[in-house]
Amino acid sequence: MARKKPDSAPALSMGALSKGALSKERIVAAALAQIDRDGLAAFSLRDVARTLGVYPTALYWHVPGRNALLAAVVEHALRDIWRPRGRLTWQAWLRTLFHRYRAAVRRHPNIAPLIGAQLVSNAGIGPELVERILAVLAEAGFAGDRLVDAYNAVVAAKVGFVTMELAAVPDEDRARWAAAMRARLGDVDPVRLPVLARNLKRLGNRAFILRWENGTTVPLDRSFKLYVEAFIAGLERVRART
Amino acid sequence: MARKKPDSAPALSMGALSKGALSKERIVAAALAQIDRDGLAAFSLRDVARTLGVYPTALYWHVPGRNALLAAVVEHALRDIWRPRGRLTWQAWLRTLFHRYRAAVRRHPNIAPLIGAQLVSNAGIGPELVERILAVLAEAGFAGDRLVDAYNAVVAAKVGFVTMELAAVPDEDRARWAAAMRARLGDVDPVRLPVLARNLKRLGNRAFILRWENGTTVPLDRSFKLYVEAFIAGLERVRART
């Protein structure tokens, strides 16, 4: 841990608007830009410091460490993913939430692994969105423990598809790896794996486990839509049961 | 890249059964054990080498590198998650697939982030499972592009919840962080966030975004069940539409 940063107002003596002034916002912006450009695997504090023209250790005055910075990056990228209710049905509101979330992550696809797989990133989500989801589900008829369960199901469904769709591609020898995947598909035995063999052309590079590019270059729009419609229709069904 | 390993049979001169003999299997087993014990963030090739009593560079004869080793670890942990069809309906078979998958990952919870978030890990899944899912969905009435979409929806749903449930907890100052999360919950304003405030006790540490432990210590069994039932019921519904 770095020394604790006091909560007092920032010093004005140095000119907060001067181009050289470091701040948490500038660090987060630089970090996000670096991740967008080079990917998450290549991310390093030292690189961020280099682009900002400061010593690596200078960052520690504004940010507690690497993980906290990544959490802040996620928070920054996911501002404003929800809209006020308006006159939408609960189903329609959930639908727009799912699609807006996916659109937001697709603007910074390389951060996707951070969201689903790291508990820290949750810290930045903000309770207003939680309230909206809970309110909508309560109106749909969920209450008590079932409300908690429906909420967890919604959040998991929202994040799940997008995380997989934008899963990190191995940075090393991409071409080699793509060729190996293609070869695997070519070797499919139509006797042992008939349905797979029959649909190979449709599935190749467009289905999980059978692709060599991720959603950045090959988006799965149609599949996402079916996924969302199925999940919402399913919620409608289960809310009726005990 | 390391020098290319020839495909010829392993040398018998050294005694393949001797305890000291290195092999890909022993390396994968040691790596998995280390991840189970210390978590993914602490994983290092050098540590694996230390526990095996060899120089770090010795690993490179058997494994191309760090990422490839992690992919092999995932493959090893996820063997045998599916069962033959038997007399189950397609809905029942999907249900058991989801629950068996979750059970398999829960045996090695720290690998969860690798599965959903890394495209490499897909390489080890095996096309038999793909075929089974496709066959079941074809029987349910999906065909053509809709078959691809339903398949993607199933795989994303299967992996999504579990990845989130077992999201990595920050290793540094866990107690501090848990306290901060508790404090956030205590500060919820019942006027601005009424539904959240009303259900605080139920949601605290048991709902995504509002918890400070992951599924290793606080499993979300009931929520997972609702999630699976909703998704399968939803698939039933959407298959009827065009």
Place this chain on the structure above:
DNA sequence: ACCTGAACACCGTTCAAGT
């Protein structure tokens, strides 16, 4: 208050050399 500068204890990966 905010940053420099040196230092520590690590990494993954390469390459040549041994046996």
Place this chain on the structure above:
DNA sequence: ACCTGAACACCGTTCAAGT
């Protein structure tokens, strides 16, 4: 065929010192 051993180019983070 399989491993040692040295070396390279990195990391995140600490601490004391400057201004």
